[in-house]
Amino acid sequence: MLLHIPNVLDTETVQHCRARLASGCWQDGRITAGSQSAQVKRNLQLPDQDPIAREVGDLILTALKHNGLFFSAALPKRIFPPLFNRYEGGMDFGNHVDNAIRTINSTGELVRTDLSCTLFLADPDEYEGGELVIEDTYGLHSVKLPAGDMILYPSTSLHRVEPVTQGARLASFFWLQSMVRSDQHRSMLFDLDMAIVSLRNRLGDAEELISLTSHYHNLLRLWAEI
Ligand SMILES: O=C(O)CCC(=O)C(=O)O
Numbered sequence: 492m493l494l495h496i497p498n499v500l501d502t503e504t505v506q507h508c509r510a511r512l513a514s515g516c517w518q519d520g521r522i523t524a525g526s527q528s529a530q531v532k533r534n535l536q537l538p539d540q541d542p543i544a545r546e547v548g549d550l551i552l553t554a555l556k557h558n559g560l561f562f563s564a565a566l567p568k569r570i571f572p573p574l575f576n577r578y579e580g581g582m583d584f585g586n587h588v589d590n591a592i593r594t595i596n597s598t599g600e601l602v603r604t605d606l607s608c609t610l611f612l613a614d615p616d617e618y619e620g621g622e623l624v625i626e627d628t629y630g631l632h633s634v635k636l637p638a639g640d641m642i643l644y645p646s647t648s649l650h651r652v653e654p655v656t657q658g659a660r661l662a663s664f665f666w667l668q669s670m671v672r673s674d675q676h677r678s679m680l681f682d683l684d685m686a687i688v689s690l691r692n693r694l695g696d697a698e699e700l701i702s703l704t705s706h707y708h709n710l711l712r713l714w715a716e717i
């Protein structure tokens with residue numbers, strides 16, 4: 492499932508994050524790349540332990556904690572601390588699949604990457620190019636979102652970032668391990684949850700919603716690993 496989550500950060504918070512990130516110690520993005528992706532990666536990143544990256548990363552994690560759409564779609568078990576990248580002057584990131592397992596350096600914890608996330612921190616009219624192109628069984632999806640919005644996509648997908656030929660593209664990117672490993676099961680739970688929410692808004696506490704809600708929880712109980 493590919494999901495656009497709008498307004499993870501509001502305009503004011505995006506501005507605050509950008510001001511903080513501007514003073515970070517930006518380095519060659521190959522610091523976090525595996526050997527295949529290092530060959531196709533041309534961007535800048537903040538090191539994972541950079542204090543500014545951790546401060547802004549925590550702000551993003553706090554915003555996500557309060558985001559119901561994110562929780563329902565991702566059913567997160569472990570979230571890799573958000574990283575930050577920047578593309579300018581023709582930089583790009585060619586086709587690759589993200590590493591399956593990531594180690595959180597500060598704790599030694601392992602994260603299986605079920606879902607990949609990009610939170611855009613620059614508006615589309617601030618740069619040329621820079622689309623995140625994601626390939627799935629239904630074809631290619633080209634993603635370029637307003638600042639503060641996030642895309643969630645299965646980490647199994649082949650993806651790339653097109654060259655940024657003008658301006659600068661700033662984003663946060665990270666991965667998460669979901670309580671529900673199967674993308675298919677997770678998508679079914681998400682659709683069921685959204686249908687229940689929409690029915691409740693339309694009908695109030697209808698009798699049938701008790702049964703649908705029970706099914707949601709009983710399926711989650713069946714499929715979740717915690
Ligand atoms: O910048 C992005 O949108 C994605 C970055 C990416 O694919 C990666 O770092 O693995």
Ligand SMILES: [Fe+2]
Nearest residue numbers: 587588589650
């Ligand atoms: Fe990637």
